[in-house]
Amino acid sequence: MLDLMEFGERSPEDALAQWRAAPKNPVHPALAQWTEHALRGYLTAAAAVPAAPGVPPTGLRPVSRLWARQRGPVKPGAPDMYEEMVTDRRYAGHGVRELRLVRTGSVKDRPRDSVEIALAVGVLAGGSPVLSSRWDRNPLTLGRYERPRLVRLVEIGCVDASQRILFEGTCEEAYAVYDERVEEALDRIVTGDAYRPGDNCARCGAVADCPAVPSVPGLLGISRPGAHRRSWSVTTGRSYRRCPARAHLEDLLLPRDTSAEDSEAVVRGKAVHAWIESRHRRTPQRPCTPDDVPGPPEGWRYEKWSVTGLQARLGIQMIADHALVCPLRDRPDDTEVHPEETVAAYDPDADVVVLAKTDLLYRVNGRWTVRETKTARVPDEGNLLEQHPQLALAVRLTRTGVLPGDGHCGVELERLTGSGPVVTELDVAAPDVVSEAQRVLAEYVTPWHADARYPAKAGPACADCPFTRWCPDAADGSGG
Numbered sequence: 001m002l003d004l005m006e007f008g009e010r011s012p013e014d015a016l017a018q019w020r021a022a023p024k025n026p027v028h029p030a031l032a033q034w035t036e037h038a039l040r041g042y043l044t045a046a047a048a049v050p051a052a053p054g055v056p057p058t059g060l061r062p063v064s065r066l067w068a069r070q071r072g073p074v075k076p077g078a079p080d081m082y083e084e085m086v087t088d089r090r091y092a093g094h095g096v097r098e099l100r101l102v103r104t105g106s107v108k109d110r111p112r113d114s115v116e117i118a119l120a121v122g123v124l125a126g127g128s129p130v131l132s133s134r135w136d137r138n139p140l141t142l143g144r145y146e147r148p149r150l151v152r153l154v155e156i157g158c159v160d161a162s163q164r165i166l167f168e169g170t171c172e173e174a175y176a177v178y179d180e181r182v183e184e185a186l187d188r189i190v191t192g193d194a195y196r197p198g199d200n201c202a203r204c205g206a207v208a209d210c211p212a213v214p215s216v217p218g219l220l221g222i223s224r225p226g227a228h229r230r231s232w233s234v235t236t237g238r239s240y241r242r243c244p245a246r247a248h249l250e251d252l253l254l255p256r257d258t259s260a261e262d263s264e265a266v267v268r269g270k271a272v273h274a275w276i277e278s279r280h281r282r283t284p285q286r287p288c289t290p291d292d293v294p295g296p297p298e299g300w301r302y303e304k305w306s307v308t309g310l311q312a313r314l315g316i317q318m319i320a321d322h323a324l325v326c327p328l329r330d331r332p333d334d335t336e337v338h339p340e341e342t343v344a345a346y347d348p349d350a351d352v353v354v355l356a357k358t359d360l361l362y363r364v365n366g367r368w369t370v371r372e373t374k375t376a377r378v379p380d381e382g383n384l385l386e387q388h389p390q391l392a393l394a395v396r397l398t399r400t401g402v403l404p405g406d407g408h409c410g411v412e413l414e415r416l417t418g419s420g421p422v423v424t425e426l427d428v429a430a431p432d433v434v435s436e437a438q439r440v441l442a443e444y445v446t447p448w449h450a451d452a453r454y455p456a457k458a459g460p461a462c463a464d465c466p467f468t469r470w471c472p473d474a475a476d477g478s479g480g
């Protein structure tokens with residue numbers, strides 16, 4: 001829409017109407033509402049950015065060409081040439097080059113990465129217009145370089161029309177930010193050999209060949225791909241069950257309202273989880289002990305979670321109880337622990353990236369086990385796989401060899417309750433456990449996979465939904 005306005009000279013209303021009428025990619029009603037809000041947020045923020053020195057208020061014009069620069073071998077052994085390019089919104093005039101980075105959220109959300117700033121202002125100072133296609137495999141063809149008098153890097157938060165200037169200075173000042181620290185960080189990015197499977201895998205064109213994401217045809221038991229590649233986790237499944245629209249908006253990473261507050265028990269659960277995770281991350285690693293607990297008992301805080309009263313005392317008791325069943329308790333030197341490990345697999349039949357965010361993956365005595373930890377004052381009884389679908393997913397990932405241990409990775413549930421700790425190990429080789437896990441998984445995945453519209457299920461699910469502001473169907477009326 002900004003392109004339509006800046007290069008097609010449409011008004012915001014015309015641009016919105018043209019975008020809404022475009023027949024390709026029908027968008028979700030909540031995404032449409034958010035996009036309109038974001039466009040207006042961008043325009044308001046852009047109008048509030050103070051003019052650069054020596055530039056009249058509307059003296060910058062939009063630039064359609066990308067800017068890039070090419071740099072020869074940075075050091076011995078490095079590739080012959082690096083190309084650095086900036087996208088986002090570009091403006092120029094009166095000797096000034098300005099790049100506006102667009103954020104979906106607010107500029108107050110988190111500070112911008114200093115390496116990113118250095119890279120961007122380096123290109124603003126030394127870059128030329130890109131004349132060839134950015135997707136061409138050949139080196140970019142660049143136009144004539146015109147040295148700017150001043151370069152500016154601005155960021156804009158669409159959700160709250162916020163803006164701030166990240167850098168304003170001469171070319172020399174811009175090059176000076178690009179120091180050794182930045183070069184080292186870029187080196188690590190360019191040559192880095194680490195794989196970080198996670199939420200972005202479904203947007204990655206190489207996922208089918210990624211060594212960190214094993215391909216498992218039939219993992220989900222669905223034989224036809226959906227409309228496009230997506231990722232699925234137990235969180236997706238739970239959200240979808242509450243409201244299909246919510247699962248979709250989570251997947252789109254739309255900004256959330258923070259007003260939807262967790263209950264005291266949920267906060268206590270998160271605090272206990274975070275505390276135990278931090279104990280398992282210690283180096284050298286050592287077992288959790290019953291006296292290593294947060295305090296004081298009437299109220300304590302860990303990371304961003306604070307608990308008081310009953311929940312505070314219960315949380316301390318749960319943490320102390322965990323020491324009795326801590327996987328590190330017997331052989332701390334011989335045990336390998338990976339807290340909060342994300343395990344990813346790709347199902348080419350369903351065209352879905354499956355993400356398992358495990359609480360703890362550990363190896364003791366050569367045997368791998370995945371452990372899910374749940375905190376509840378009163379332990380749940382009944383069908384564990386039904387109540388904890390992450391266990392069903394873990395069984396499936398064990399059986400298909402995605403988890404380490406060649407099909408023999410153990411699956412455990414640790415329950416920290418008001419009456420003590422309980423660890424239950426599932427028999428992952430038992431046919432009834434295997435088939436039940438598959439059934440539970442299918443109940444979550446099948447309706448989600450078949451859905452391409454994600455209708456909102458307005459009602460009680462809206463009460464704690466962080467997206468009601470964008471949702472025209474939200475029950476409380478705040479969305480529309």
Ligand SMILES: [Zn+2]
Nearest residue numbers: 287288326327
């Ligand atoms: Zn422990």
